Amino acid sequence: MEQGDRILVLDFGSQTTQLIARRVRELHVYSEIKPCVASIEEIKAFSPRGIILSGGPASVYDEHAPKIPKEIFSLGVPVLGICYGMQLMTHLLGGKVEASAKREFGPAELKILDNSDLFYGLSLDRSYRVWMSHGDRVEALPQGFEAIAESEHSPYAAIKNSETRLYGVQFHPEVAHTEIGREVLSNFVLRICGCKPTWTMKSFIERVVEEIRQKVGPEEKVICALSGGIDSTVTAVLVHRAIGERLVCIFVNNGLLRKGEVESVLNLMASLGLNLRYVDASERFLERLKGVTDPEKKRQIIGHTFIEIFEEEAKKVGDVTYLAQGTLYPDVIESVSFKGPSATIKTHHNVGALPERMKLKLIEPLRELFKDEVREIARELGLPEDIIYRQPFPGPGLAIRILGEVTKDRLEILREADAIVLEEIKKSGWYRKVWQSFAVLLPIRTVGVMGDYRTYEHVIAIRCVDSVDAMTADWTRLPYDLLARLSNRIINEVRGVNRVVYDISSKPPATIEWE
DSSP states (O other): OOTTOEEEEEESSOTTHHHHHHHHHHTTOEEEEEETTOOHHHHHHHOOSEEEEOOOSSOTTSTTOOOOOGGGGGSSSOEEEETHHHHHHHHHTTOEEEEEEEEEEEEEEEEESOOSSTTTTOOSSSEEEEEEEEEEEEEEOOTTOEEEEEOSSOTTSEEEETTTTEEEESSOTTSTTOTTHHHHHHIIIIIISOOOOOOOHHHHHHHHHHHHHHHSOTTOEEEEEOOSSHHHHHHHHHHHHHHGGGEEEEEEEOSOOOTTHHHHHHHHHHHHTOOEEEEEOHHHHHHHHTTOOOHHHHHHHHHHHHHHHHHHHHHHHOSEEEEEOOOOHHHHHHHTOTTOSOOOSSOOOOGGGHHHHHTOEEEOTTTTOOHHHHHHHHHHHTOOHHHHTOOOOOTTGGGGSBOSOOOHHHHHHHHHHHHHHHHHHHHTTOTTTSSEEEEEEEEEEEEEEETTEEEEEEEEEEEEEEOSSSSSBEEOOOOHHHHHHHHHHHHHHSTTEEEEEEOOOOBTTSOSSOO
């Protein structure tokens, strides 16, 4: 990737900021998000070919409205303001922004007035459907600007200053509801900024492998916590390409894995030729979880026990300098939001605490990528489809899918029910269509009838959701006949279950996992 071929996205708190970065990357140009409070020195050091200002929920006249240094507009690189970003640019450069007499939320018809650059290739003779989300609007343009598009309630729905290469759009080109979104972003990134579409997964792999090779000394060792999921597996394969056997992968069986998972992970790692240490610590985890029902305590116990085991194994390996982990870009973005770290909904099982305790330096080759990009990397690396399309599985495993105390008996019930869910979802062709599908064991019993006998047994909930990055999710509308098969098989084949329910909650307000 050439140093200049990068777009910087400054985040003002929009819910669709991540989408802007994704859309730019889909044009094969690298983009990165930084908080709008980033210093001008930090922005210059990034050397962007262009800058995009995201939308946001504030009004430019709010007392604590996020601002940026006016100097950004004189760096000599093109700037595109989206929604709040356009209003802020207008405000800072001497224009006028006011509350709109009629707000625009949702679809609007855009009439293009100038198709010379930002709207290059689009027609002046028709209107285009775009997505608006604003209460304020631009009432007067700064000096040197002109209107290049309008909508019914926004006379300045898009603006430009050709001399300074500053542009603004009141609508959101990053969302799928805007029919010309790709064209607008493509014109800005490729035509106006002059970026070359050279950012591919193949070039990314080559660059990352070389960076790891340069970073890790010839005698230094790297350890990697391997779960068998796509993030840790891709991380391990990339590091292994760079340093070979000096990478030691550690796979810990915490006793909370799904049916047959230990065997499948061990077989997979053997086929990939990775240097793997397997640790069966299931008894230790289950002993420490005895009597624990609070979900946060479960996560903490599992996380601390994992760290303890990892420390023990690292000492056995000896001379370990680096820890490799599969941190993804959404994790990084959440920690740099201009609003600060988000409130804790739940503690994520992560080995992020290890470097501080173990004095290890980090290698995070995937920290620039979104989940779908990691899947592209896996395909480029030639990994098996089972890994590429493997649904996410939480670090604490089945412990947070058993509401209440985790015991061997309850784990056995859930494992069998979950295996049926996965088998039927795969058989029906839905596995690759959805983000996650799994079973949950509820902490209640219900009355049932089997044969001539009254039963009082457990309830299994089935959870199946559609998502892109797990930040939001909607419940999947599975066919009734599939739901019927799932229910019948679980009740008939899993001892101790007499009722199955289907979770129809979206995120938000619910989360994907139950705990």
